[in-house]
Amino acid sequence: MCKDALNFLWSPRVQHKRNPQLNKNGELIHLLSTEGLSRTLLTHILDTAANFVSVSDREVKKVPLLRGKSVFNLFFENSTRTRTTFEIAAKRLSADVINLDIARSSASKGESLLDTIAILSAMAADIFVVRHAESGAPYLIAQHTAPHVHVINAGDGRHAHPTQGLLDMYTIRHFKGEFSNLCVAIVGDVLHSRVARSDIHALTTLGCAEVRVVGPKTLVPTDMSQMGVKVFNNLEEGIKGCDVVIMLRLQNERMNGALLPSSQEYFKGYGLTPQKLALAKSDAIVMHPGPINRGVEIDSAVVDGPQSVILPQVTFGIAVRMAVMSIVAGNDA
Amino acid sequence: MNILIKNGRVIDPCSTLDALRDIQITDSIITKIGSPGAESLEGFKADLEIDASQCIVAPGLVDLTARLREPGYEHEGMLESELRACVAAGVTSLVCPPDTDPVLDEPGLVDMLKFRAGKMNLTRVHPLGALTKGLKGEALTEMFELAQAGCIGFGQAEHSISNTQVLQRAMQYAATYGFCVWLRPQDYHLGQGVAASGALATRLGLSGVSVAAETIALNTIFALMRGTGARVHLCRISSAAGVALIKNAKEEGLPVSCDVSINSLHLTDQDIGFFDSRARLTPPLRQESDRKALQMALLEGVIDVLVSDHDPVEGDLKSLPFAQAKPGASGVELLLSLALKWSAQHQLSVMDALKVVTHNPAKILHEAALNWRTSSVLGTLSSNAQVAQGVGELRVGGVADICIFDPNAVWMVKPEELKSQGKFTPFAFDMGGTAMPGVVKFTVLGGELVYSRD
Numbered sequence: 018m019c020k021d022a023l024n025f026l027w028s029p030r031v032q033h034k035r036n037p038q039l040n041k042n043g044e045l046i047h048l049l050s051t052e053g054l055s056r057t058l059l060t061h062i063l064d065t066a067a068n069f070v071s072v073s074d075r076e077v078k079k080v081p082l083l084r085g086k087s088v089f090n091l092f093f094e095n096s097t098r099t100r101t102t103f104e105i106a107a108k109r110l111s112a113d114v115i116n117l118d119i120a121r122s123s124a125s126k127g128e129s130l131l132d133t134i135a136i137l138s139a140m141a142a143d144i145f146v147v148r149h150a151e152s153g154a155p156y157l158i159a160q161h162t163a164p165h166v167h168v169i170n171a172g173d174g175r176h177a178h179p180t181q182g183l184l185d186m187y188t189i190r191h192f193k194g195e196f197s198n199l200c201v202a203i204v205g206d207v208l209h210s211r212v213a214r215s216d217i218h219a220l221t222t223l224g225c226a227e228v229r230v231v232g233p234k235t236l237v238p239t240d241m242s243q244m245g246v247k248v249f250n251n252l253e254e255g256i257k258g259c260d261v262v263i264m265l266r267l268q269n270e271r272m273n274g275a276l277l278p279s280s281q282e283y284f285k286g287y288g289l290t291p292q293k294l295a296l297a298k299s300d301a302i303v304m305h306p307g308p309i310n311r312g313v314e315i316d317s318a319v320v321d322g323p324q325s326v327i328l329p330q331v332t333f334g335i336a337v338r339m340a341v342m343s344i345v346a347g348n349d350a
Numbered sequence: 351m352n353i354l355i356k357n358g359r360v361i362d363p364c365s366t367l368d369a370l371r372d373i374q375i376t377d378s379i380i381t382k383i384g385s386p387g388a389e390s391l392e393g394f395k396a397d398l399e400i401d402a403s404q405c406i407v408a409p410g411l412v413d414l415t416a417r418l419r420e421p422g423y424e425h426e427g428m429l430e431s432e433l434r435a436c437v438a439a440g441v442t443s444l445v446c447p448p449d450t451d452p453v454l455d456e457p458g459l460v461d462m463l464k465f466r467a468g469k470m471n472l473t474r475v476h477p478l479g480a481l482t483k484g485l486k487g488e489a490l491t492e493m494f495e496l497a498q499a500g501c502i503g504f505g506q507a508e509h510s511i512s513n514t515q516v517l518q519r520a521m522q523y524a525a526t527y528g529f530c531v532w533l534r535p536q537d538y539h540l541g542q543g544v545a546a547s548g549a550l551a552t553r554l555g556l557s558g559v560s561v562a563a564e565t566i567a568l569n570t571i572f573a574l575m576r577g578t579g580a581r582v583h584l585c586r587i588s589s590a591a592g593v594a595l596i597k598n599a600k601e602e603g604l605p606v607s608c609d610v611s612i613n614s615l616h617l618t619d620q621d622i623g624f625f626d627s628r629a630r631l632t633p634p635l636r637q638e639s640d641r642k643a644l645q646m647a648l649l650e651g652v653i654d655v656l657v658s659d660h661d662p663v664e665g666d667l668k669s670l671p672f673a674q675a676k677p678g679a680s681g682v683e684l685l686l687s688l689a690l691k692w693s694a695q696h697q698l699s700v701m702d703a704l705k706v707v708t709h710n711p712a713k714i715l716h717e718a719a720l721n722w723r724t725s726s727v728l729g730t731l732s733s734n735a736q737v738a739q740g741v742g743e744l745r746v747g748g749v750a751d752i753c754i755f756d757p758n759a760v761w762m763v764k765p766e767e768l769k770s771q772g773k774f775t776p777f778a779f780d781m782g783g784t785a786m787p788g789v790v791k792f793t794v795l796g797g798e799l800v801y802s803r804d
Contacts, residue, residue: 036624052553129666129669129670130670130671131669149671151672151673151674152554152555152556152625152671152672152673153554153556153624153625153671153672153673154671156624156625157625157627157669157670157671157672161669173555173671174555174671174673175555175556176554176556177555211555214553214555238552240547240548240549240551240552241552243549243553244549244553
């Protein structure tokens, strides 16, 4: 008797939750990851950024889009470059910028993440730019802020660094035009890299023909192939015929442990030298999210060489962050 | 007190009885089970009549892993709140792991816990003692004295022993007295991640616990069992590869039993969704192929028991980034429903569902208690670790621990309505949880009505 009564209960569980970075009209209210954003939306962000690039060349480098808004830079993990570019971007949009060195203040006094957010919300924040050492922390914050408050992920653990991903896309589009014919190789410590993950989601969504990840087995998870990329453990094979080479930073603490024996040996196997770069297409561009470790993952001759677009990346980064802030600020939950 | 339970469909997996029966209870003992209206039942004067029509009358459930959070974590769960949750779920016997604060490694602590729980008279509590002092994996506890104080076995809860020599000696020592060792197989070093290794953990950037963490630990345990002769109960298996190893070990004849949690039986790592800390669990939720293997293993008897892995966690400790959030979920109130759900998914009978939460776990308890008393080098001992006769079954002369539930009623898991002090469960309706079959109406413990829904 019971068996029949339970028939309707067989249905599998359904994840019905909406992507938390979009409102019910599919508009961007937070930027937490490049995953789950449509091609249209990604292209819209890049197009908006293109309009902001020229702002930096004006005599008065400001537009009034965020006048009267407060942007809180919340860096639970140290950063100079990303925090500075966010600050410049917000100021060029005429916002008030408040930089909080959380790592040295409230968190070290034992205040919980959500308490910090509640206190700062009470100071009438409009946008939180968050960097945190734990994957997923910005999702937690986004779930606990008022509907008019926007959260931008400036890097969470190994999970995502979406504005870096977007500025990489902007750079590739700027130099290569289209994604559909491109082969992009991401080289280095993919396991710990939030940049790699954000790049991969954006590239696969934008229709990039081939995305490769290259590195030793300790730094490239085999499950990566399920994200739509090809895994290579040999640098020469991995960059052969590529249009774009994205080098990842190898953090000091990974160098002398169970992951890698030494930085010298790593450079021999996976350091990008002019000779190895010659295996890529002759017009290939070389990118790096910075900070660069010369002689560890990349040779100085490549950093300073004609194929390097590392400095334009930084410039475009400001425009892309302006675009993201102006877009999320214009959408309500 | 005399109780008459009438007109119910009595299902007892031990005797495989499934029929309309009336049950007479005198004092704490079942005195008669007979067809409704049978002559033999006449002349019984009941102080209390329970009408069980439309309901199933089953043995009280036996949960082999439920944390009561006392002593030490009273803000997360009190003995009383958690035991009330147990009886509301039809659970009349439970085993609680030693990971309290202080750890259950002193006989006095066990005495106190048994005494406090016994006074409440809600669910029989069988504590596991710590296998090593402070669960640190270094020095052995006074197992003999702990057993006298009432420990049913010895385990490490979530704290794997990294030093294999200590584990070997602990198993040797436990085997000396015939104690059962309860271990969750997980390699200490490989078990440091926060989600199961796989595509989801890689995508979300969460550190992974590989299947090898479980299989390496299982192989170690089996090798040590062969050398030491220890009996082992394996707690909360999580992977298909682990199941395969256990199947081999059982075929080899090793004295091993094992259980799976309601979480691993029904959920996968996909339920983590967007970093939902309610799905932060140990062992971590694995992939669909693992879940399927666990369901089949429970069906085939490779896995003996389904446990709730009840672990109430306080709100502040779940409102943290995923990796920092405390693992654990409330589960005891879902145990019956999720057993029924599993059986329905595989076209099994209600009897099959009840077997893995009554008869099978009770068998492990009885064996554990019996084994150490008879094989003790010091002869027969009096101990608090006794398991009452008839726990996990319905028979004349057995103790009257009974769960009466409506199998056709359906409910949704609304956290605020849970009786447990822990309100976090990955089966919550707003996490996409589906309807739960089966609602407990009455619970009888030792001949006393300890829960009535209305």
